[in-house]
Structure formats: structure tokens, C-alpha cells
Amino acid sequence: MELYDLELSGNCYKVRLFLALIQQPYTLHPVDFLEGEHKNDKSIERNAFGEIPVLVDGDLTLRDSQAILVYLARKFNRTDWYPTTPADEAKVVQWLMVAESEIARGPNDARLHDKFGYELDIDTAREKSTRILTILDYHLSDRDWLALDRPTIADLACFPYVALSHEGGISLESYPSIQSWIERIKALPNFVSMPAI
Amino acid sequence: MELYDLELSGNCYKVRLFLALIQQPYTLHPVDFLEGEHKNDKSIERNAFGEIPVLVDGDLTLRDSQAILVYLARKFNRTDWYPTTPADEAKVVQWLMVAESEIARGPNDARLHDKFGYELDIDTAREKSTRILTILDYHLSDRDWLALDRPTIADLACFPYVALSHEGGISLESYPSIQSWIERIKALPNFVSMPAI
Numbered sequence: 001m002e003l004y005d006l007e008l009s010g011n012c013y014k015v016r017l018f019l020a021l022i023q024q025p026y027t028l029h030p031v032d033f034l035e036g037e038h039k040n041d042k043s044i045e046r047n048a049f050g051e052i053p054v055l056v057d058g059d060l061t062l063r064d065s066q067a068i069l070v071y072l073a074r075k076f077n078r079t080d081w082y083p084t085t086p087a088d089e090a091k092v093v094q095w096l097m098v099a100e101s102e103i104a105r106g107p108n109d110a111r112l113h114d115k116f117g118y119e120l121d122i123d124t125a126r127e128k129s130t131r132i133l134t135i136l137d138y139h140l141s142d143r144d145w146l147a148l149d150r151p152t153i154a155d156l157a158c159f160p161y162v163a164l165s166h167e168g169g170i171s172l173e174s175y176p177s178i179q180s181w182i183e184r185i186k187a188l189p190n191f192v193s194m195p196a197i
Numbered sequence: 198m199e200l201y202d203l204e205l206s207g208n209c210y211k212v213r214l215f216l217a218l219i220q221q222p223y224t225l226h227p228v229d230f231l232e233g234e235h236k237n238d239k240s241i242e243r244n245a246f247g248e249i250p251v252l253v254d255g256d257l258t259l260r261d262s263q264a265i266l267v268y269l270a271r272k273f274n275r276t277d278w279y280p281t282t283p284a285d286e287a288k289v290v291q292w293l294m295v296a297e298s299e300i301a302r303g304p305n306d307a308r309l310h311d312k313f314g315y316e317l318d319i320d321t322a323r324e325k326s327t328r329i330l331t332i333l334d335y336h337l338s339d340r341d342w343l344a345l346d347r348p349t350i351a352d353l354a355c356f357p358y359v360a361l362s363h364e365g366g367i368s369l370e371s372y373p374s375i376q377s378w379i380e381r382i383k384a385l386p387n388f389v390s391m392p393a394i
Contacts, residue, residue: 048332049299060284064294071287084281087257090268097261100297102246121318135245 001026004046004054006033010108010160011065012053013194018069018156020192022078066096069153082153091147095154099161102132108161110168129170133178136162140177144184151188159185163197198223201243201251203230207305207357208262209250210391215266215353217389219275263293266350279350288344292351296358299329305358307365326367330375333359337374341381348385356382360394 005012031037039050047054047063055062062068073082106129112118147154163182202209228234236247244251244260252259259265270279303326309315344351360379
């Protein structure tokens, strides 16, 4: 398995984190983001969306970090991280979608603006951040993990950009339940970090 | 099963469409969107995100149309619509994520602006529409369905807001492969429509 990767990308990091937690080896291909390597012909051939991460496993080329988490959980039969009973599976998928939508449009967009200079509507990104962080904090006020009574890929999908909120100018000070959840994730066996987490 | 629904929502429609295609009965609860019923206390109790659709099946309450499609496919054992082999499953999930991200930020946002008067950056929504429609059209130029060699929930997830593009001021005239794909979906046995499709 080969992972096309950028160290500073939270989406790449969630894949590296899961592979570390389940102790699976892979080959890392750092992509030269500043040189636009993710947009060159070879990269576009791998992924028409011109984004990273991309996972290559034999004939299979996969884009989207959430889809990659699903694939790895299934490939290595880790139903502890991603169950197969319909209700539990769907509960996890709900939060994969929160990572793909509300967190991407909130703390991730705010960080893209502040840290990487993306031209986007920062006020909207901050408003959306407040909204999703408030929902998350309330949700986590009476449970340890997002989807089930144990950590799942739902937690890993949502974790990076929430934990990186400060790089988008958003403090987690008023979200104590989110802070405890972050500490629980950091305490998982074989946890690995990334810069600023 | 009870579906909290809005007739004009493409996200609600994709759930109704799947239930029609697999011929499963359910109870429809129309939500009074204009009166803000989706934001009242009872609705927020069902779904903290204050959005529809919401599916209630016994003890289970699910939000997010993509998560609901996953649940229904699993509950009714429709591996034809959503496979369980890791590579095929992940290929479908990739496109569920496109529905949740690129299509939501493109044609769906453009329609929210034009048809429902949402205050959002319409230029960005139109740019993102062009980008995702171009990728989709190219992807469909040499295949009939998005993820596999048959229709899956990936097609149903992406279909509504692409087919409703014109309500966001975006013409599909220059995307012939998308047009053929829309016709193939409309020709599926037990297909149901919604206003403007």
C-alpha cells in the first residue's frame, strides 16, 4: 500500500493515524504541495480532483480520506473500528459525513484561510466552526466517543481539524467536552501526532 | 420506518427515490420548512443539526441523507446497491463523499441561493459547480454508472442536485455524459421524480 501524503494535511494525517493505530505498514510518498505536485499530470491521473491523500493498493486507487478509512477498516477486518451491523455502521457514517461537510466547511476552511492563505469567506468559516463545535461539545458531554461506546473511524475522521482549530483562529477553551475527547484520542495505544496537534 | 421529509429537498428526495427503487414501505412526515419546523424543539431533539431528512426506525434516529442510504441498503441486504467487498464498498463511499462535499458546495449551494434566497457566495458556488460537473462528465464519458458497472447508492446520492442544476442557474448543455447518466437513472424500474426533475 502506498499513501500519497502531505504532512500538514489533516486529511492525510487521519489516514496515517489509523494505519498507526492498527499497526499496518505502508509506503509513504510525500507530495510537494508548494510546488503543486498534487495538480500535475501524474497526480491528476491518479485523482481527477487533484487532492491528497490518495491510497494505492494494487489495482485500486482511492481518493478521499473518509473513503480510505472505510477501505482500510474493511480490508483489515477491523469491525471494532467500523462495525457491519446496519444501525452501528450508519451511526459511524453520520459522523464521517460531519467530517466531510460541517468540519470541512468550518475549522478546516478557517485553517486554510489563516495558515495557507486561501481566499475564502473567513466569517462564514468561523460561524460554521462555532456551530459545529457547539454541537460536538454538547454531543460529547455525556459520552466518550462520537458514534459508539468505543473509538471508531468516526472519531478519527473528525479529530484532526477539530484539534487544529487554533490554526484557524478558533479557541477550544469554551468546549471542555471536546478537549477531553481530544485527550482520550491522544491516549490511544500507538497514537501518532502531526505538527500543531 | 418514518421519514421526516421536505418535497423540494434533493437530500430528502434521494431517500424517497431509493425506497421506491427497492420497493420498501415507510411513513412520510412532511416538515413545514417555511414555518421553520425543522428548527423547533422537537426537531432539534431528533437532530441537533436542525436539518432534514431524518429517518426514524424503532430506537434508531438517523440524520444525513448519505448515512440513511447506507443504512437502508444494509438493513434490506441490498448488496447490489451497496457492496460489502472492501474495494467496491470504498469506491461507492468515494462518491457518497462527492455528494456530501463537492456537489453540496456546488450545484446545491447555487440552488439554495437562486431558489431559496440563501445568502452565500454565489460566484464560488458556480465555480465549484463547473469544476465538479466537468469532472463528473469526464468520469461518465466511458462508463454508465459512477462507482461500479451497475447503479449503486453512489448514483442516487449524486443524482438529485446535479439534475436540479438549472434551478441554481447552471445549464447541463455542455455535459452530454451527465445528461445520458440522468436519463439512465430516470429509466430505472420504479423510478419516482420530484418537482423540477
